[in-house]
Amino acid sequence: xxxxxxxxxxxxxxxxxxxxxxxxxxxxxxxxxxxxxxxxxxxxxxxxxxxxxxxxxxxxxxxxxxxxxxxxxxxxxxxxxxxxxxxxxxxxxxxxxxxxxxxxxxxxxxxxxxxxxxxxxxxxxxxxxxxxxxxxxxxxxxxxxxxxxxxxxx
Numbered sequence: 406x407x408x409x410x411x412x413x414x415x416x417x418x419x420x421x422x423x424x425x426x427x428x429x430x431x432x433x434x435x436x437x438x439x440x441x442x443x444x445x446x447x448x449x450x451x452x453x454x455x456x457x458x459x460x461x462x463x464x465x466x467x468x469x470x471x472x473x474x475x476x477x478x479x480x481x482x483x484x485x486x487x488x489x490x491x492x493x494x495x496x497x498x499x500x501x502x503x504x505x506x507x508x509x510x511x512x513x514x515x516x517x518x519x520x521x522x523x524x525x526x527x528x529x530x531x532x533x534x535x536x537x538x539x540x541x542x543x544x545x546x547x548x549x550x551x552x553x554x555x556x557x558x559x
Contacts, residue, residue, distance in 0.1 A: 447539065454540035472557045473519060519554035528553070 410416040500523060504511050515521050532549050535541050550556055 450540050469557050517558045
């Protein structure tokens with residue numbers, strides 16, 4: 406009897422619809438899992454950005470000597486250059502002219518900057534990535550200083 410039913414047009418249509426429902430359910434489950442994983446990644450990134458923002462607030466509210474100590478000890482995100490970093494285009498046309506026109510500028514900048522070097526384009530990459538990501542969606546009116554610690558010297 407089943408063989409005759411599945412041999413008929415109605416039986417074939419039933420099997421086709423059953424396969425379609427099963428396929429749709431499988432696709433829906435897969436899509437839900439992908440969405441869940443994306444939501445978990447977003448939540449993780451939000452938590453990380455909250456921690457970073459809390460840390461930056463802590464560092465910014467700390468007295469200048471403590472901030473200098475944090476930088477000199479290599480606290481994550483606030484570390485002096487090790488010298489092993491690849492630095493490209495550190496000497497721009499603007500800095501070359503400034504050094505020629507202002508005697509002792511280079512030495513003064515190195516002495517005042519805890520990272521002991523001039524800034525380069527790559528130093529802005531982390532801030533640019535942060536600002537371009539969803540992690541910064543709730544950041545408004547904030548000044549993010551990327552100067553190697555120069556400004557905390559007074």
